Amino acid sequence: MTQPSPQTDPAHQAPVCIIGGGPAGLFAAEIISQQGWAVDLYDRMPSVGRKFLQAGRGGLNLTHGEPLADFCRRYYEASDWMTPQLMAFGADALRQWAQGLGVETFVGSSGRVFPTDMKAAPLLRAWLQRLKQAGVRFYPRHRWQGWDEGGALRFDTPEGPVVRTAQATLLALGGGSWSRLGSDGSWLPTLAAAGVEVTPLQPANCGFDCDWSDHFAQRFAGEPLKTVVLSCGDDARRQHKRGEAMITATGIEGSLIYPFVPLLRRQLAEQGQAKVWLDLLPDRSEDQVLSALSQSRGSKSLANHLRSRLKLDGVKAGLLRECLPADTLQQMPLLAQAIKALPLTLTRTRPLDEAISTAGGICLSALDEGLMLRHHPGLFAAGEMLDWEAPTGGYLLTGCYATGRSAALGILHYLAQ
Numbered sequence: 001m002t003q004p005s006p007q008t009d010p011a012h013q014a015p016v017c018i019i020g021g022g023p024a025g026l027f028a029a030e031i032i033s034q035q036g037w038a039v040d041l042y043d044r045m046p047s048v049g050r051k052f053l054q055a056g057r058g059g060l061n062l063t064h065g066e067p068l069a070d071f072c073r074r075y076y077e078a079s080d081w082m083t084p085q086l087m088a089f090g091a092d093a094l095r096q097w098a099q100g101l102g103v104e105t106f107v108g109s110s111g112r113v114f115p116t117d118m119k120a121a122p123l124l125r126a127w128l129q130r131l132k133q134a135g136v137r138f139y140p141r142h143r144w145q146g147w148d149e150g151g152a153l154r155f156d157t158p159e160g161p162v163v164r165t166a167q168a169t170l171l172a173l174g175g176g177s178w179s180r181l182g183s184d185g186s187w188l189p190t191l192a193a194a195g196v197e198v199t200p201l202q203p204a205n206c207g208f209d210c211d212w213s214d215h216f217a218q219r220f221a222g223e224p225l226k227t228v229v230l231s232c233g234d235d236a237r238r239q240h241k242r243g244e245a246m247i248t249a250t251g252i253e254g255s256l257i258y259p260f261v262p263l264l265r266r267q268l269a270e271q272g273q274a275k276v277w278l279d280l281l282p283d284r285s286e287d288q289v290l291s292a293l294s295q296s297r298g299s300k301s302l303a304n305h306l307r308s309r310l311k312l313d314g315v316k317a318g319l320l321r322e323c324l325p326a327d328t329l330q331q332m333p334l335l336a337q338a339i340k341a342l343p344l345t346l347t348r349t350r351p352l353d354e355a356i357s358t359a360g361g362i363c364l365s366a367l368d369e370g371l372m373l374r375h376h377p378g379l380f381a382a383g384e385m386l387d388w389e390a391p392t393g394g395y396l397l398t399g400c401y402a403t404g405r406s407a408a409l410g411i412l413h414y415l416a417q
Helices: 023-034 050-055 068-088 091-100 121-133 187-193 214-220 258-271 286-294 302-310 314-323 332-340 395-416
Strands: 016-019 039-042 105-107 112-115 137-139 143-147 153-157 160-164 168-171 198-204 224-232 239-247 251-253 274-279 342-346 357-362 379-381
Touching: 016 023, 023 039, 023 121, 023 395, 050 121, 068 091, 068 258, 068 395, 091 105, 091 112, 091 395, 143 187, 168 395, 187 198, 198 258, 214 314, 224 258, 224 314, 239 258, 251 342, 258 274, 286 302, 286 332, 302 314, 314 332, 314 342, 332 342, 379 395
Parallel strands: 016 039, 016 168, 039 137, 168 379
Antiparallel strands: 105 112, 143 153, 153 160, 198 357, 224 239, 224 274, 239 251, 274 342
């Protein structure tokens, strides 16, 4: 056991310990400290909020401006569980909170909500200043290692191991993606060994491999696939989304495909592959496409015919050649059908660490209404380490804030008892 230090000496310990300096942990620290309770916040990285800052590169998408009922449905199988959290703290409340830090927001044409300056750093700086003024103490470079024999929290630090106790502990350690920013999922086996019900982490908001030919990958990797409609699911329940995607060296990724990730993961698990369909010309009907293709092309090549009659070239034309048999390209009715519903086979998700977020983690059934673990009094959890997922568009951040708030209120109630 190490000698007592400010981190381990009970005289210097706050009654509330928060492990994880992402949005869920920081927001919980704010709410608890505002009620007069001392809070110590620990993070394995040299500074907090690193994934939050990364999310702000290119514009911090805080939340989404769509109606609450539609908003809640974005959380897939966890929608019913998330709805009370979001009704208590949703998009409007998050915008008001940002305004209280001096950060004005606006709703973009897509419904996404951004700070007016599009940046994450000014908001985080103002937030951390408020927390420090409220007395929250930060302990960076502290990696949580579970509990010792007496139930005290164990941390590894550059100066060696330390232990501490708390009346209430909040775990807000994130998922398992972008491990270089602090969330590596290493907590999952620790909790499983402690009897907490967990499910394996899986990629969410991720790309998929398509096993391109070398020629296609070399020619089109990094090319945007613009103005298409992606469909997936069986005929009776097929889902559609219009937007853009990106062709990668291994497959496809982007906001067009992210909302379908849970369904596609399930198909991969059950069938070994998943299938989507691309409408390459969503503003033209199949009859219109066929009519254009059926016009005489004379000595023109098929590539020139597609370009002149349909303005279809580049990566879209490349996809036709990549995904269709050669004889189909010469049969105009079949080619028209393929242009309107080009089948694309997905063979696997990209690795977990490449994903924007993760699914899996602590089972929601293991938590009470205050997000305390039912069989571990005084231990709470929030944020992405819980088993919920959502597409990009502001839903992930809002979910982290909302669950951080619920856990904070649960801790306050627990302390009051």
